[in-house]
Amino acid sequence: MRDVAVIGVGMTKWGELWEKSFRDIFVESALLALDDAGVDRIDSMYVGSMSSGLFVGQEHIASLLADYLGQAPIPSTRVETACASGGLALRLGFMEVASGMSDVVLVGGIEKMTDVSGDEATYALGSAADQEYEGYHGITFPGLYALIARAHMEKYGTTREQLALVAVKNHKNGAKNPLAQFPFEITVDSVLNSVMIADPLRLLDCSPITDGAAAAVIVPVEVAKKMKKPVIKILGTGHATDTIALSSRKDITWLESTYQAAKQAYDMADKKPEDINFIEVHDCFTIAEICVLEALGIVEKGKGGEAYEDELTFLEGKIPVNTSGGLKAKGHPVGATGVAQVIEIVKQLRGEAGKRQIKDPRIGMAQNMGGSGGSSVVHIFERE
Amino acid sequence: MRDVAVIGVGMTKWGELWEKSFRDIFVESALLALDDAGVDRIDSMYVGSMSSGLFVGQEHIASLLADYLGQAPIPSTRVETACASGGLALRLGFMEVASGMSDVVLVGGIEKMTDVSGDEATYALGSAADQEYEGYHGITFPGLYALIARAHMEKYGTTREQLALVAVKNHKNGAKNPLAQFPFEITVDSVLNSVMIADPLRLLDCSPITDGAAAAVIVPVEVAKKMKKPVIKILGTGHATDTIALSSRKDITWLESTYQAAKQAYDMADKKPEDINFIEVHDCFTIAEICVLEALGIVEKGKGGEAYEDELTFLEGKIPVNTSGGLKAKGHPVGATGVAQVIEIVKQLRGEAGKRQIKDPRIGMAQNMGGSGGSSVVHIFERE
Numbered sequence: 001m002r003d004v005a006v007i008g009v010g011m012t013k014w015g016e017l018w019e020k021s022f023r024d025i026f027v028e029s030a031l032l033a034l035d036d037a038g039v040d041r042i043d044s045m046y047v048g049s050m051s052s053g054l055f056v057g058q059e060h061i062a063s064l065l066a067d068y069l070g071q072a073p074i075p076s077t078r079v080e081t082a083c084a085s086g087g088l089a090l091r092l093g094f095m096e097v098a099s100g101m102s103d104v105v106l107v108g109g110i111e112k113m114t115d116v117s118g119d120e121a122t123y124a125l126g127s128a129a130d131q132e133y134e135g136y137h138g139i140t141f142p143g144l145y146a147l148i149a150r151a152h153m154e155k156y157g158t159t160r161e162q163l164a165l166v167a168v169k170n171h172k173n174g175a176k177n178p179l180a181q182f183p184f185e186i187t188v189d190s191v192l193n194s195v196m197i198a199d200p201l202r203l204l205d206c207s208p209i210t211d212g213a214a215a216a217v218i219v220p221v222e223v224a225k226k227m228k229k230p231v232i233k234i235l236g237t238g239h240a241t242d243t244i245a246l247s248s249r250k251d252i253t254w255l256e257s258t259y260q261a262a263k264q265a266y267d268m269a270d271k272k273p274e275d276i277n278f279i280e281v282h283d284c285f286t287i288a289e290i291c292v293l294e295a296l297g298i299v300e301k302g303k304g305g306e307a308y309e310d311e312l313t314f315l316e317g318k319i320p321v322n323t324s325g326g327l328k329a330k331g332h333p334v335g336a337t338g339v340a341q342v343i344e345i346v347k348q349l350r351g352e353a354g355k356r357q358i359k360d361p362r363i364g365m366a367q368n369m370g371g372s373g374g375s376s377v378v379h380i381f382e383r384e
Numbered sequence: 385m386r387d388v389a390v391i392g393v394g395m396t397k398w399g400e401l402w403e404k405s406f407r408d409i410f411v412e413s414a415l416l417a418l419d420d421a422g423v424d425r426i427d428s429m430y431v432g433s434m435s436s437g438l439f440v441g442q443e444h445i446a447s448l449l450a451d452y453l454g455q456a457p458i459p460s461t462r463v464e465t466a467c468a469s470g471g472l473a474l475r476l477g478f479m480e481v482a483s484g485m486s487d488v489v490l491v492g493g494i495e496k497m498t499d500v501s502g503d504e505a506t507y508a509l510g511s512a513a514d515q516e517y518e519g520y521h522g523i524t525f526p527g528l529y530a531l532i533a534r535a536h537m538e539k540y541g542t543t544r545e546q547l548a549l550v551a552v553k554n555h556k557n558g559a560k561n562p563l564a565q566f567p568f569e570i571t572v573d574s575v576l577n578s579v580m581i582a583d584p585l586r587l588l589d590c591s592p593i594t595d596g597a598a599a600a601v602i603v604p605v606e607v608a609k610k611m612k613k614p615v616i617k618i619l620g621t622g623h624a625t626d627t628i629a630l631s632s633r634k635d636i637t638w639l640e641s642t643y644q645a646a647k648q649a650y651d652m653a654d655k656k657p658e659d660i661n662f663i664e665v666h667d668c669f670t671i672a673e674i675c676v677l678e679a680l681g682i683v684e685k686g687k688g689g690e691a692y693e694d695e696l697t698f699l700e701g702k703i704p705v706n707t708s709g710g711l712k713a714k715g716h717p718v719g720a721t722g723v724a725q726v727i728e729i730v731k732q733l734r735g736e737a738g739k740r741q742i743k744d745p746r747i748g749m750a751q752n753m754g755g756s757g758g759s760s761v762v763h764i765f766e767r768e
Contacts, residue, residue: 001483001484001485021516023516050443051437051443053435053437053438053508053511054437054438054443056515057507057511057515057519058511058514058515058516059434059435059438059464059466059511059512060464060465060466060511060512060513060628060754060755060758060759061464062464062465062625062759063465063466063625063626063627063628063641063754063755063758063759064514064628064758066625067625067626067627067628067632067758071625072624072625072626072627072641073624073625073626073640073641073644074624074625075623075624075625076465076625076759077463077465077472077476077623078463078464078465079461079462079463079464080443080444080445080446080462080463080464081444081446081447081460081461081462082443082444082447088461092461092476095479095480095483095485096479098483098485099385099479099482099483099484099485100385100483101385101479101482101483123441124437127437127441127442127443127444128443128444129444130442130448131440131441131442132405132407132442135441239459239461240456240457240458240459241446241447241450241451241455241456241457241458241459241460242447242451242456242457243447243451243456244444244447244448244451248451256457257447257456257457260457370444370447371444371447374444374447374448374451375444375446375447375460
């Protein structure tokens with residue numbers, strides 16, 4: 001298999017984009033990525049979207065978007081694994097380029113979530129849970145993650161304040177990201193006094209509903225070098241599954257799919273957790289970020305909460321996490337999130353992250369997750 | 385890239401399967417495929433489904449189905465390109481095995497369409513059309529294909545009787561397929577006197593709403609040989625896109641995405657139309673089969689209708705088409721259709737097609753299509 005590099009990335013500001021259509025949002029980001037890569041034609045494209053059917057009544061989006069991007073009749077594939085759809089699009093694009101089938105592949109993600117009512121959005125998001133054993137009994141994602149949070153607090157002594165620090169840190173970073181949906185800082189107090197959603201999770205523990213897209217262009221490393229592009233190499237990829245119903249798991253505080261996907265990516269990249277300089281993780285709720293860091297091997301099992309008191313994961317810490325603002329502050333258009341993570345990794349590795357730039361990073365990791373951990377996709381990147 | 389073979393296939397009887405859940409239908413077919421292949425573990429799986437969100441309120445199905453098949457934590461990917469989702473699942477599985485990333489991959493397709501009302505099913509299927517420029521103005525697929533039929537009749541003199549012969553031929557074959565939803569014969573008269581749906585298309589010109597799944601196991605050819613399995617090799621794969629809105633096409637009688645996908649598959653397989661012994665095509669409406677044969681180069685442009693008077697495509701004809709009964713008689717659970725086509729090809733090439741067996745075929749082709757031709761996937765298979 002051939003080595004693969006990311007040579008172009010693009011996204012526009014995320015938020016409630018009522019004045020733009022689904023196809024417009026995608027095409028804007030994709031054109032920015034093509035421009036950044038310096039290419040105007042692609043061999044193939046992959047689009048991650050969780051539920052364009054329930055959110056905007058449109059399936060068959062891979063063809064629609066290829067057409068509106070002016071790229072038909074190229075092969076165009078939509079992939080879905082709930083909120084990890086964007087990461088999965090990157091993985092399949094990687095496979096296509098690595099295998100030699102294509103040279104220039106566009107990888108994108110999109111979700112337009114605010115054209116429906118809050119109830120409809122909650123139903124659509126709930127379709128990432130087990131409808132027969134979870135959804136039909138009335139539980140939705142804040143409730144599922146609240147169960148995980150309660151179990152983590154009970155088992156490991158994780159505190160309400162530690163959870164709040166996850167959101168505080170991500171908003172601190174997000175305030176430095178002009179494309180973020182909520183680019184402002186919050187305090188521990190404001191988290192602890194925000195509206196209760198599902199005990200112990202409050203409003204500011206939850207990532208928002210967002211419209212947005214993101215795109216990246218990948219090519220063989222040798223092509224990137226010929227084009228005189230900065231080489232951000234995809235060192236490793238991992239993808240794993242778990243039960244999508246929380247009730248079927250042995251230990252609801254442990255994200256087995258993230259552990260398994262990370263193991264694949266570490267092995268392929270020949271790296272260990274201590275080799276990673278910074279990470280974008282799937283903080284759909286504050287407790288998720290804590291569990292993810294444990295499953296990735298960044299902190300010991302059960303020690304995720306404590307790490308936030310030491311500011312280990314803050315912008316100036318030993319291993320910055322979610323320098324982009326994460327899902328919490330940047331926004332979470334579910335199918336686009338995994339690709340936006342890649343954009344942040346590339347920006348940091350190129351030294352183009354502006355006010356949130358960390359010092360001379362070489363190796364970054366992205367972890368994207370579906371549902372309450374029913375699927376995970378992990379990638380490791382290196383600046384050559 | 386490595387050569388790839390299909391070594392196992394499985395499907396259960398299609399129809400209105402109200403007594404079985406979405407997950408049960410898939411697992412039953414997948415277990416049959418694993419049993420046929422003689423394997424009990426897989427490295428990875430792909431599932432094609434057009435709109436599990438709108439039909440059963442469940443996304444994240446790749447993880448759900450991997451779990452219920454007892455295969456978590458393997459990577460499991462759902463792909464979607466409307467009614468061509470099954471063919472696309474095969475293409476991506478092929479890529480994964482050919483690239484060397486995995487050795488044993490399960491490829492499946494599923495749709496459970498009868499748990500919703502007819503109106504809801506029509507809306508869900510309509511999401512394969514352009515919702516902003518087609519759906520919101522009230523047109524649905526029978527109407528879109530009726531436009532194509534009228535144009536074909538006007539431009540090439542195709543007759544109402546020729547359209548009927550497509551359905552008659554497919555039911556004749558389907559009557560010999562015990563897994564078909566409608567395993568009985570019909571006559572030209574019964575087609576011409578069936579209820580009008582969208583002039584000139586009548587009820588018996590339309591494929592039905594169906595619950596069903598299908599699965600296949602693919603491995604490198606060298607592995608298939610070691611396992612002493614009959615080698616049904618995937619010689620070529622093609623995937624192409626077109627506008628999903630009919631109004632954006634230059635000529636609505638011409639399926640450009642099928643032409644482009646077939647060209648890729650012929651080139652990769654180093655074959656021409658005259659090398660193909662039999663074909664499974666996407667006859668969602670009778671007119672579709674006629675247009676597809678033209679785009680595949682099996683008959684000249686505009687001559688598709690005439691071919692039916694000569695019985696060229698009948699079971700005893702020069703190039704049998706849809707020996708399985710096609711979408712018309714076998715049923716059309718949209719995401720599963722592309723994989724079921726592969727099953728028919730494999731059964732015929734192995735000489736296991738029972739009463740519908742054709743004489744000693746060596747090369748078969750499958751053409752799977754999304755919407756009114758917004759996407760097409762074509763594969764060519766050879767018995768070694």
